[in-house]
Amino acid sequence: MQSAVTLAQIARYAQVRRPSVSNWRRRHADFPPPTGGTRAQPLFDAEQVAQWLDQRPALVRGAEPATYGDVFRAGLRAGDAGNGAELDGDTVAHLGLELVALRVAHQGPLPTDRRVLADLCTATETAYPDLAGLFDHVQAGDHDVRPLLADVERLVSEVGAPGAAEEILATARRRGWSGRLGETAPEICDLVTGIAGELLGKPSDPAIADLTAGPGRLLTTLSAAIGPRAIHYAETDPAMAKVLRLRLFCHGHRNLVPHPDGEATTDFAGADVAFVDPPFQPGEHEQRDEHPLSWAARVVECLSGDGIGFAVVPEWTLTRAAIARRLPVTWTREQLIRRGCVRAIIQLPRHLHPFNTGADLALLVLNADDGDSTRQVVMCNAAAIRTRSDQPWVQRTTDMVCRPTSAREAELCRTFPVANLVGRRSLLPAHLLTPESTAPDDYLLGTIRARESAISTFATSTDGLPVLQRIAVTTRTAGTSRRTVGELLRGGQLIRLPGHRIPAGDLGDNGQRVLGREELLGLVPIGQRRIDVVNLGKYSAAAITEPGDVVIMAGERLQVMVDETGGSVLLTPVQGLRIPGYVKHSSVYRDEPQRAWIGPHALAALLGAARNAARTGTRVRSTNLQQLDIPVLTSAEYDHLDETALLLTELAEQARRQAAALDLVRQQLATSLAAGALSLRLKPSTTTPNTRGDDSRATTPA
Structure with missing residues (x-):
């Protein structure tokens, strides 16, 4: 090191x-x-x-x-790994792997003399015929191998020969190795290995096959987990085939059976685990006989009776539907499902491949074609699992696919009978994993409750017309002076409550509620985030609000609210303003005024006026709470504004509750009708729409 x-x-x-x-x-x-x-x-x-x-x-x-x-x-x-030589990625991959393989075969430090090293290559090819012709970079002598020799020796001593080979390839990827584009994503390799281990158990001397092996990342990962007796692979690119053979040799695998072409499935017959991750382009060969699902059919032909197959396919192969005529890809998909060859369909997360991020992929888990159409097909949305689960998504997906039904979440993973999948226009898990249907009586009860709740919300509501009609305004003739919040703070007419920096890890679901940026912007419901009193004790300077405190966030957007209940912890950049005398304290506050000079709702309304809002925003370099101002009014005007703002706030909250109740009725009706549990009819209206803008009503016979 x-x-x-x-x-x-x-x-x-x-x-x-x-x-x-x-x-x-x-x-x-x-x-x-x-x-x-x-x-x-x-x-x-x-x-x-x-x-x-x-x-x-x-x-x-x-x-x-x-x-x-x-x-x-x-x-x-x-x-x-590459400090000593300025080599490109392809040279690092080939030359580095050759030296690691020589180190493994030699079982000791390699000589630095070029001629002795060439003789060692010849002896190694004689002892290991599978390696014949693979040491061309070392024997060519075009590069100084001494720096890489030192790196290889150090890596082998630290992480072993398999680890040294992987470190060499990691360095090659960073330097632009061309083979990185043909590698299977590491998360897919881990997922295939986990599922194969769960479904196969511990088979004795299994045979594994990869129909498009590439550089061999899947084979090295899978073979390290199950220890196969033989590894069958096909790779038409000579450069990739060389990397694969050297890589597997460094990992200790000797029983390699190469095949010239992955389309000749008879060469792979009897495989216990078969895999294919073919290169493709989005929409490639959708109207040709040769398409990505053709590789899935070949994997099925390679499997033994109890074998497990895996095929990485683009998502469009599961959603493409024929319009004028049956497409070959849809016909193959239908045959795979109808004959029970598909064991699971896993929708993979996006951007798995670090060098090929534009593809949406799915993983098919396949069985041998034994004609059993009574099987259940597991539909799993791994993309949603990665978003919603705290566990690593690969392990969570493996558990859901392989474990009993009770361990699955219905919205993420569920089994479907083959008969329910035949003739579907889409087999993408995201399209099939809709909420499970409920009993018709439950739909009926839920719809009735939603309607009754909306009726109760409107029946107990306050009529807003009298409130609005009470508001009378006239033109002000006298001039208006203003005082800034800074002046009011210095004069003791307001008390500032600073926000505190509390790490997100200390927040939870219990304890004092917190008011931060997310709450004031409406990103998180108020009361959802809380802090336990034990954790709050670590922050002695944290401000706790009282009923009537005005909470403000000035910055990207001016947000003002009144904390009616108090007991909230303010998180920066949120601040608070307290009006002395609004809440009566004990005699310890002897200098406290007998009456508040302004109400909290009036103060919040004036602080949130457009005049102050124009001073904030993303285009303003800096916004200080003390720069906000309010007009100087009489005590009666402050009282009238406070009462008016409170009434309008209550009406606005009432309107939000009514809108939420109506939206719930609409959603419940649509859900019940979509599930086929209800039929709907609309009774004749007892009133005609009021289009005149007044409060008159015209009734019609029922």
Whole structure:
């Protein structure tokens, strides 16, 4: 491992931004001190940094490292893998794998002399005929291999030969290796391995096959899990076939059976696990006899009686429907379903492939064609699982597909009889995993309850017309002066409640409710986020609101509300204003006024006026709460405004409740009718629409 690293290298290897490392140094006294360098560019001991980073958990995704120390070490090894030579990605992949394979065959450090190394290649090809002709880069002598020899020796001693081969390929990918485009995404490899392990159990000496092997990422992952007796593969690209053979040799697999073409399924007959991930373009060959689902049919032909097959296909093959004539892809899809060859359809998340992000993929889990049409087909939406589940989506998807029905969530994974899938225009899980149908009586009861709730909401509501008719306005003749919030704070007429910075990890579902940016913008319902009183005790400066406090957020958008109940914790950038005298306290507040000079609803209305809103927004560089102002009015005007604002606020909340009740009735009716549980008819109206704008009503006979 490299002994000394700079701050920039620490950031690069730990996969964080450069300021994060500076924050670690400033905020943590136990961060390793510099061991050399200069004041402007200090050097740090790499092992000390790695040990310190071991204490910091990183974001876990699939099988990735769990701490920043693991990420740092992996980055350091990968960064060192090509330090000695300026080689392109293809040369690094081929030359590096050749040296690792030679190191495995030689079982000792490789010689640095070019002639001795060439003789070693000849001896290795004699001892291992499968490797004949694979050491052309080493024997050609076009590159200085000594820097790579040192890197290979270090990697083999640290992570073993399989790990060294993978580190070499990781370096090649970063340098533009052409083979990276043909690799199967690592999450798909892990998903296939997990499902195959669950469904097959522990078979004795299984045979695995890959009809489009590419560089062999799936074969190395799968073979490491199940230990096959033989590996059958087909790859028409000689460069990819060479990488595959060297890679599997470094992983310790010797029983390789190459085939010239993956379309000749008789060469792969009897496979216990068969896989295909063919290259394709969106919409490719949709009207030709050769299409992506043709590969799925070939996988079925390769399987033994109890074998499991996997095929990565584009999503359009599951949704494409024939219009004028039957398309070959729809006919193949129908035959696979009708004959019971499909065991599961898994809709994969988007952007799985780091170098090919524009494809929407699905994974078919296949059975041998035994004509059993009574099977159940598992439909699984892994894209939704990754969004909704806290667990790694690969493990969660594997559990849902392979475990009993009771372990599945109906909206994410469910089984369907083959008879229900025959003739469908779409077999995409997202289109089929709609909520399960309920009993017709439940639909009827839910619709009636929604209607009665809406009737009750309107029956108990207050008529807004008298309130609106009470509002009388006239033109003001006298001038109006204004006072800023800063002046009112300095004069003691308002008390400022600052917001506090509380990490999101300390928030939960119980305790004091919090008011932050999300609540005031309506992104999160008020009361959903809370903080436990034990966690709140760590923040002694956190402000707690009282009933009648005005809560303000000035910045990207001016938002003002009145906290009617109090007891809320303010999160920055939200602030609060308290009106002295509005809430009566004990005698300890002897200087408290007997009566508030303005009501909270009047203050909130004036602060949220368009005059103050124009001073905020994304185009304003800085907004200070003290810069907001309110007009100087008489006590009677403040009281009238407070009462008016309160009444209008209550009417607006009532209107929102009524709109929500009506929307619930509409949704319940549509849901019940779509499920086929109800029939609907509309009774004759007892009133005619009032189009004159007055309060008159004209009745008609029932």
